[in-house]
Amino acid sequence: MKNNAKKEPQEGGEGKHRLHNVRFYTMKPTAIVSMAYSKTSKCLALSRHVPVIQLWNLRHTPYLDQVIHLPPDSPAESLAWAGNRLFSVDLTGKLIEWDLTNLKPRHEHSPTGNALWSLDVNPAETEIAVGSEEGHINLLSIENDEITYKSLFTKQSGRVLCIKFDKTGTKLVTGTEGFVHIWNVLKGTTLHTMTLSDNNVIVWSLQVLSDNTIIAGDSAGFVTVWNAENATQIDSTRVLDKNVFALAVNETEDRLVCSGMQPPLIRLFNKTQIKREESTSERWIKFLQRDAHKHYVKSLVVIRDKIFSGGLDGILTITSSHKMRGKMSQHAPFLKGCVASLAITEKLLLLRYPRSLHLWRLGSAASQDKDKITGWGQPLGTSEELLLEQPPQKLLQLNVKGPNITQASAISPDANWICYSTSDELRIRRLQRNPLQVERLVGDLPKELQPASHIIFTKKKRLALLHPQNNHLSWFDLKEDSVIFKYSVDLSDHCKNTISHLVVSSGGDYLVAATSDKIISVWNLHEKQYKHLLNLPKHQAGTTALSMHEDHPRVVVAYANGQIVEYDLVNRKFTCETKRYLIPDTRQYCINGITLDPRNPNVFLVHTETNLYVLERNDDFEPKEEPVVESKTKKLSKGNSSSVAVNTKSLSLKTQLPRQHLVHVSRLSPNELVNVSISTNNLLATLPPPFQRKKFGAS
The missing domain is CATH 2.130.10.10 (YVTN repeat-like/Quinoprotein amine dehydrogenase)
Incomplete structure (x- = not known):
């Protein structure tokens, strides 16, 4: 039930990370x-x-x-x-x-x-x-x-x-x-x-x-x-x-x-x-x-x-x-979509519950432990628990009106805005600090602020809302005390089904959307000008995770058969493609998230519900025995799975960190990660005591 700062090794960069182990996310089980x-x-x-x-x-x-x-x-x-x-x-x-x-x-x-x-x-x-x-x-x-x-x-x-x-x-x-x-x-x-x-x-x-x-x-x-x-x-x-x-x-x-x-x-x-x-x-x-x-x-x-x-x-x-x-x-019975959002500058974490939002300030390690990290030389896979100088602190709780369930939420990177949506309404609030207070904006709001299935704040003080009824993406500018509608992007021509994953590149140049019918579409965004760039070759398995490199126009996709691919949007080719079930655990649990290293594009952090894995790009690649693409225009031959791209590389598993019901992993700084998980005991704590059976020979 507490947040621990751990230092975890990682290949690439300096080879080590501080990890905030968030264990105060407690969901009530829904039968x-x-x-x-x-x-x-x-x-x-x-x-x-x-x-x-x-x-x-x-x-x-x-x-x-x-x-x-x-x-x-x-x-x-x-x-x-x-x-x-x-x-x-x-x-x-x-x-x-x-x-x-x-x-x-x-x-x-x-x-x-x-x-x-x-x-x-x-x-x-x-x-x-x-x-x-x-x-x-x-x-x-x-x-x-x-x-x-x-x-x-x-x-x-x-x-x-x-x-x-x-x-x-x-x-x-x-x-x-x-x-x-x-x-x-x-x-x-x-x-x-x-x-x-x-x-x-x-x-x-x-x-x-x-x-x-x-x-x-x-x-x-x-x-x-x-x-x-x-x-x-x-x-x-x-x-x-x-x-x-x-x-x-x-x-x-x-x-x-x-x-x-x-x-x-x-x-x-x-x-x-x-x-x-x-x-x-x-x-x-x-x-x-x-x-x-x-x-x-x-x-x-x-x-x-x-x-x-x-x-x-x-x-x-x-x-x-x-x-x-x-x-x-x-x-575990967690909510669909992203349940956590970070305001990096203020180290604030917004957690989404079915009928409420909780805002926390993350803890920080003691100064003597911070000094030990720089000279730390331990074997790969080793972790050490650090003492907290400042424990995590719950700052506020926002309750959702009525019986509706939240379907999306986010906090802006500068910690000035909080936005959340149910299926019936969307609310946006201005966050003031010193002292902490929340101001709800109600007057002169654009009519385009409608319920959204995905909410994205960009570093350029912009807000993007995806409206699930028509798959329109609305863009807004965030001023001091106002929200101004800019333009809307119609994604329905290429995404007719429900959009399950939506990613905007850090520079705001690319938009990537994945649907429940295995379509992954990419758009080029320049102010009001947007252009559909391409559709990735259709895969035989559904998309379970989607991410983009911070400084490279490359999309990384994880599929339900445990396969991970990387696609170059400029050269329009696969630059990395793994075998199915590279990670054995993905036969039971799908990959739920991909976290990329801005200092080393060859390092991939992926997580399932039970483990956090560190993968590294290598030059070894073995062709698969069966095709993985379903496309009328591009199909992989049975004998050569890398026919879509020349010199395609693969990934190798470096280390894994076991977790219980891991629901979110994101990067707080180049060498600092946040993972949100919940133990089974905490999950079941609100239920009546389990039925006790008498066992032969036991007291």
């Missing part, structure tokens, strides 16, 4: 409510207790690609895919289909007017079934890119908490308090009703297999298996002490995964043939378990051989479903 996976787009949709839907790209290393901001106080309760179409229901009674290009509702429907708890899409992807608070089940058609009412089933008692079509789409299975119902989809009437051990037992989760087997998890901790043909119970096993919230099966339907509340273990079962005398039957036999969460698990998805799980702790956890224990990766 994961529901998950749904699209095989078509290889996208995992994930809803939380706050009104957002996160879209995780799983084509290569998983990374958070896009975030849909929902209306306030209406988080999505359940999600479902129909091909590339995403649907959600919430407790306000709305069924919404989402426009994944503009991240807005495409169609809205209120089937009953009551709270909606569950939904499912039939295998043919032509119908969607919705379960409500008062026991209503609505069937709607989703053909012809529309949502139209089709039929209303016979009302059942109690809320419909889970709902599933069978593999033929002719039957529908629902779970409620005390019962599991099988419905005729065509007639909307009940075919069978199965009772549980007690009327007060709640059915939380359902799975319907292709062999007409129904599997249900309930609040008593049991997983019960029925034959859907005659509604007979095949098996019932108590897998948890309480509340089986989530069930999932793999694609071949021979492995069952379940989890819930007490204990929050992920337990796996294998479908096994049991021979007794001359008869043979299939049973689910316990296979293994994963201790991946300390608090309850609400949702599970099995994708190939990976188990994706999430619950109260808000951490998206990925584990293996195989017997041999593989690596477990945990992705």
Whole structure:
């Protein structure tokens, strides 16, 4: 919970850096409510207790690609895919289909007017079934890119908490308090009703297999298996002490995964043939378990051989479903986009939270420790903790009005301005020091100061705002007490999808934008004159990090397959290109940021959620065996990955520094870095104590 100044070695320059280890960034976890996976787009949709839907790209290393901001106080309760179409229901009674290009509702429907708890899409992807608070089940058609009412089933008692079509789409299975119902989809009437051990037992989760087997998890901790043909119970096993919230099966339907509340273990079962005398039957036999969460698990998805799980702790956890224990990766519930901004001249750090902004002054090392740095000669990778002469100090906190969530924020390099935006409004404030006070500008503001997804202050006292509705970039001049609109740049001709990364060169000459559909566009900027310069060759993996050298017109890009490339904008060629997964850790965690050294352009600092790496350019480069570019104009040949550029160089890994949930790294001075991270213990500190299990032989 404190900021430590450390001296860290680095190749190039003087070979050493001071590192501000910021550990007072404490986020409250936002619980994961529901998950749904699209095989078509290889996208995992994930809803939380706050009104957002996160879209995780799983084509290569998983990374958070896009975030849909929902209306306030209406988080999505359940999600479902129909091909590339995403649907959600919430407790306000709305069924919404989402426009994944503009991240807005495409169609809205209120089937009953009551709270909606569950939904499912039939295998043919032509119908969607919705379960409500008062026991209503609505069937709607989703053909012809529309949502139209089709039929209303016979009302059942109690809320419909889970709902599933069978593999033929002719039957529908629902779970409620005390019962599991099988419905005729065509007639909307009940075919069978199965009772549980007690009327007060709640059915939380359902799975319907292709062999007409129904599997249900309930609040008593049991997983019960029925034959859907005659509604007979095949098996019932108590897998948890309480509340089986989530069930999932793999694609071949021979492995069952379940989890819930007490204990929050992920337990796996294998479908096994049991021979007794001359008869043979299939049973689910316990296979293994994963201790991946300390608090309850609400949702599970099995994708190939990976188990994706999430619950109260808000951490998206990925584990293996195989017997041999593989690596477990945990992705903390941080905000999309940049969460930290630096005012270098005053050593101020602005931290973005969902509904507030915190301004801190960074600590400084004692004078005797500063002197030791100049003569420090330690082996590569060594670090030493320095004593703080002045501890970090929190200066102010700005709270966001209403239930809206911040989507961007920044502080100007000279520490005179703070700007932040939600999806509904943008505010800009003048920061006064000695004494510290904040003045909000409200009068005579340009109408172009609209909500922005990216906020950039330049060294030339300019402000750039990217408006996500139309991908227009507005430029403003910052005067003593006023903001003056200068001009707007239309990026939509070359960036039609959501812009995920935006970089302006230090001199203000170049603008680089990366979109969610793998487009990276570059513009030349000169006052009101702007010209589209080029599009980088399209890569097969999504862009996860983007940066520019301070004194060189070169763009550095990191992709979801762990590859890093450097592109020269003047000579229009690749000057550096690495192999896929140069860093082994990038198979589990994507590269989230690139920090370049202004004194040595051959040094690259990259970070994932778990490590900070130092890379150095070298002359050795081995061609890859497969192409990495998807472009109609420029394609890499299978035998020679460097055909786009001559004499392309690669990078070598020099050292790594382990971190916990690292979210931001930036440069404070040529030999001083700031990294912002949070430990798992601090992240979970606000949650109730985890469930304690008695272990054999332990006191």
